[in-house]
Amino acid sequence: MGGAQEFSYENSWALVGRARRRHRQGMTGPRFTKLVETLPSTVPFVGPEVQERQRGAPFDARLGANESVFGPSPFAVAAMQDATTECWQYADPTNHDLISALSARLSTTHAHIIVGEGIDGLLGYLVRMLVAPGDPVVTSDGAYPTFNYHVAGFGGVLHKVPYKDDHENVDALMEMARSVEAKLVYLANPDNPMGSWHSGSVIEKALDALPDGTLLILDEAYIEFAPHGTAPEIDPDDPRVIRLRTFSKAHGMAGARVGYGIGAPELIKSFDKVRNHFGMSRIAQAGALAALEDDAWLEEVVELVAEARNRIGAIARANGLTPLPSATNFVAIDCGEDGAFAKRVLDGLIAEGVFVRMPFVAPGNRAIRVSAGRPVDLDIFEKALPKALAAARK
Amino acid sequence: MGGAQEFSYENSWALVGRARRRHRQGMTGPRFTKLVETLPSTVPFVGPEVQERQRGAPFDARLGANESVFGPSPFAVAAMQDATTECWQYADPTNHDLISALSARLSTTHAHIIVGEGIDGLLGYLVRMLVAPGDPVVTSDGAYPTFNYHVAGFGGVLHKVPYKDDHENVDALMEMARSVEAKLVYLANPDNPMGSWHSGSVIEKALDALPDGTLLILDEAYIEFAPHGTAPEIDPDDPRVIRLRTFSKAHGMAGARVGYGIGAPELIKSFDKVRNHFGMSRIAQAGALAALEDDAWLEEVVELVAEARNRIGAIARANGLTPLPSATNFVAIDCGEDGAFAKRVLDGLIAEGVFVRMPFVAPGNRAIRVSAGRPVDLDIFEKALPKALAAARK
Numbered sequence: 001m002g003g004a005q006e007f008s009y010e011n012s013w014a015l016v017g018r019a020r021r022r023h024r025q026g027m028t029g030p031r032f033t034k035l036v037e038t039l040p041s042t043v044p045f046v047g048p049e050v051q052e053r054q055r056g057a058p059f060d061a062r063l064g065a066n067e068s069v070f071g072p073s074p075f076a077v078a079a080m081q082d083a084t085t086e087c088w089q090y091a092d093p094t095n096h097d098l099i100s101a102l103s104a105r106l107s108t109t110h111a112h113i114i115v116g117e118g119i120d121g122l123l124g125y126l127v128r129m130l131v132a133p134g135d136p137v138v139t140s141d142g143a144y145p146t147f148n149y150h151v152a153g154f155g156g157v158l159h160k161v162p163y164k165d166d167h168e169n170v171d172a173l174m175e176m177a178r179s180v181e182a183k184l185v186y187l188a189n190p191d192n193p194m195g196s197w198h199s200g201s202v203i204e205k206a207l208d209a210l211p212d213g214t215l216l217i218l219d220e221a222y223i224e225f226a227p228h229g230t231a232p233e234i235d236p237d238d239p240r241v242i243r244l245r246t247f248s249k250a251h252g253m254a255g256a257r258v259g260y261g262i263g264a265p266e267l268i269k270s271f272d273k274v275r276n277h278f279g280m281s282r283i284a285q286a287g288a289l290a291a292l293e294d295d296a297w298l299e300e301v302v303e304l305v306a307e308a309r310n311r312i313g314a315i316a317r318a319n320g321l322t323p324l325p326s327a328t329n330f331v332a333i334d335c336g337e338d339g340a341f342a343k344r345v346l347d348g349l350i351a352e353g354v355f356v357r358m359p360f361v362a363p364g365n366r367a368i369r370v371s372a373g374r375p376v377d378l379d380i381f382e383k384a385l386p387k388a389l390a391a392a393r394k
Numbered sequence: 395m396g397g398a399q400e401f402s403y404e405n406s407w408a409l410v411g412r413a414r415r416r417h418r419q420g421m422t423g424p425r426f427t428k429l430v431e432t433l434p435s436t437v438p439f440v441g442p443e444v445q446e447r448q449r450g451a452p453f454d455a456r457l458g459a460n461e462s463v464f465g466p467s468p469f470a471v472a473a474m475q476d477a478t479t480e481c482w483q484y485a486d487p488t489n490h491d492l493i494s495a496l497s498a499r500l501s502t503t504h505a506h507i508i509v510g511e512g513i514d515g516l517l518g519y520l521v522r523m524l525v526a527p528g529d530p531v532v533t534s535d536g537a538y539p540t541f542n543y544h545v546a547g548f549g550g551v552l553h554k555v556p557y558k559d560d561h562e563n564v565d566a567l568m569e570m571a572r573s574v575e576a577k578l579v580y581l582a583n584p585d586n587p588m589g590s591w592h593s594g595s596v597i598e599k600a601l602d603a604l605p606d607g608t609l610l611i612l613d614e615a616y617i618e619f620a621p622h623g624t625a626p627e628i629d630p631d632d633p634r635v636i637r638l639r640t641f642s643k644a645h646g647m648a649g650a651r652v653g654y655g656i657g658a659p660e661l662i663k664s665f666d667k668v669r670n671h672f673g674m675s676r677i678a679q680a681g682a683l684a685a686l687e688d689d690a691w692l693e694e695v696v697e698l699v700a701e702a703r704n705r706i707g708a709i710a711r712a713n714g715l716t717p718l719p720s721a722t723n724f725v726a727i728d729c730g731e732d733g734a735f736a737k738r739v740l741d742g743l744i745a746e747g748v749f750v751r752m753p754f755v756a757p758g759n760r761a762i763r764v765s766a767g768r769p770v771d772l773d774i775f776e777k778a779l780p781k782a783l784a785a786a787r788k
Contacts (some may be wrong), residue, residue: 028633029604029609029634029658030607030633031577032664036667041666043671045672047487049490061709062483065484067482068482071641072481077479081478085471086465087466087647087648087649088461088462088647089456089649090461090642093439094444096447120672122672130430212422214424215424239423253481253675254482255484255485255675256676256677267424270435272437273430274433274547276514276518277437277438277649279651280651280678283478283649283677284677286526366514
């Protein structure tokens with residue numbers, strides 16, 4: 001058990017690179033699956049850090065990823081700081097305490113809630129559970145690229161429905177789902193990247209138009225920012241839908257990775273077939289638990305975001321641009337011309353030190369997307385926008 | 395942009411459970427893939443928190459999951475605490491800074507390193523990339539259950555090789571890989587759950603016995619605790635092997651979820667096809683970066699673990715049991731009888747408030763597995779073991 005042996009932490013380092021001698025040229029590499037061989041090595045989004053390294057300077061305002069610059073609740077920060085010293089322990093793989101707190105808030109049972117590594121992680125598990133190669137999936141053309149990434153990653157066939165007046169076209173999504181017998185339909189309400197939304201009753205009606213055997217993924221990442229009545233009333237036992245929510249947006253914990261899903265127990269239980277049971281951070285769960293109890297902070301953030309949306313709208317209008325109505329923590333600003341022009345505006349803002357993004361697909365790509373910021377962030381945006389516009393018009 | 399709308403954080407809560415009216419009985423649920431339909435809803439390991447809830451009391455000593463009760467480096471704790479306030483930001487999806495630091499320590503390039511959500515997360519990605527339904531995979535019978543869980547989860551066929559004298563049987567693993575034309579061979583060195591190890595030269599030789607087109611997954615989660623010479627010398631460009639390492643064990647950050655892989659660039663790049671690009675915790679990465687620079691802490695932990703192993707061995711011998719040699723942060727204690735007896739000893743320890751686990755498969759299951767603890771933890775173990783043995787012998 002040790003004794004005379006020379007144990008050595010140096011095993012960790014330096015031994016990898018030395019023995020170039022051992023590698024024989026011409027050895028066969030691993031044999032990937034046929035599906036994986038066809039996939040591109042891709043990144044759904046380029047992170048701002050990559051752009052910062054490319055431009056050789058940090059951004060002055062970080063308004064591109066719909067993060068909450070207002071940060072997490074101070075109670076969440078304190079809980080996470082306390083939890084750092086106990087992060088030698090794996091998190092409870094059943095995520096019991098967080099699920100308890102969520103189910104109490106949501107008036108469901110434990111069996112209706114799944115906690116996972118952000119909505120991104122849960123989307124990956126969902127697609128894996130339902131989509132085999134060739135299976136049809138429906139989404140909006142220009143909606144969340146990470147969902148599309150997962151669908152492609154499991155060989156699903158995406159059927160895309162155009163936006164209608166900058167809104168996800170719910171009727172057309174349901175119609176497409178029926179026509180292709182979709183396994184999954186993805187619908188974000190409120191929507192990203194346009195910021196538009198439907199009232200909850202529209203979603204409730206859509207559910208009844210959903211074909212038998214199709215699961216609706218209702219992505220409610222931005223629901224806290226939306227007007228009263230945007231969240232539909234759905235029986236948590238309803239097997240036709242799973243709602244996804246997150247601590248990344250209003251709760252200001254994007255970098256901690258906590259999302260959750262609300263659905264019928266049979267579906268929720270199925271996540272245990274595929275999920276990474278010990279995948280949750282213990283620190284993040286402690287933070288989420290504390291965040292859940294701080295309604296005052298949530299309310300304050302929602303108010304600050306509403307103010308920021310107004311200010312972004314005012315800045316846009318002062319520059320002759322059109323802000324689109326938003327029920328999220330960002331505003332899509334219609335730059336009034338085509339995608340190439342909006343891209344030049346975007347590039348100009350980035351050159352001025354403002355991290356923003358834009359919708360990928362026409363006609364949404366006539367807009368740039370600006371996340372809610374503090375007054376100091378929006379001051380920077382306000383100064384940068386006229387310069388970016390001038391450069392774009394040259 | 396807000397204005398007259400009543401935005402409401404209350405969208406988050408309470409709307410889910412209300413409208414029971416909307417659920418029509420008899421609706422078809424989602425259609426799972428054929429593969430997922432065959433999978434059990436399972437948990438590779440039951441967590442200690444579940445057992446604590448069942449027994450209605452916390453454990454007095456947590457020695458069952460090979461966590462490092464000595465905790466992370468104080469610098470890592472400080473870095474994580476600092477990072478909590480910036481966790482409103484997503485982590486850099488390229489994990490650039492951590493990969494830079496790792497590649498500098500390991501004398502590789504960036505292109506040789508992948509960072510992921512613990513070794514568990516990386517194992518899931520690897521299996522997904524290489525194993526289609528029916529594909530053969532080789533491991534040792536009684537080795538890491540989470541690997542087996544992932545293989546089953548992607549429909550792979552596991553071929554298991556018995557341990558030999560409580561060691562993974564490297565020659566037999568290679569022979570089995572040849573005979574079934576395995577896509578993957580899993581080998582942990584040092585081994586879990588027995589704690590045994592092979593010298594690096596054995597692994598180097600095994601690599602040359604590996605059939606063409608088979609990838610060796612060399613799990614080195616415990617490498618920091620092993621005698622000098624346990625880490626093989628492998629060209630990082632060698633396409634036949636990927637080494638997996640972690641911040642969960644010697645670095646004391648199991649609950650933060652940071653693992654990494656070292657392999658040939660083509661394989662490393664392929665992770666970008668399937669991984670959750672924004673899956674890493676920003677807080678965890680800050681901690682890992684700081685931990686990497688604190689060699690003094692790592693050395694101290696390795697020494698404390700060696701002392702703890704000696705003490706566990708002494709306690710075992712004082713009770714007439716046989717500690718097995720270990721190059722890890724745990725000791726498998728041969729209880730001298732069969733699996734049923736060891737299970738009774740284990741249950742007795744748990745009843746006494748000591749969380750321990752045991753190997754699942756005979757003949758390893760004649761042992762219980764006790765993680766290195768502080769003197770105070772091992773005092774509790776020392777008191778509990780005779781009682782557990784007496785109860786087991788009744």
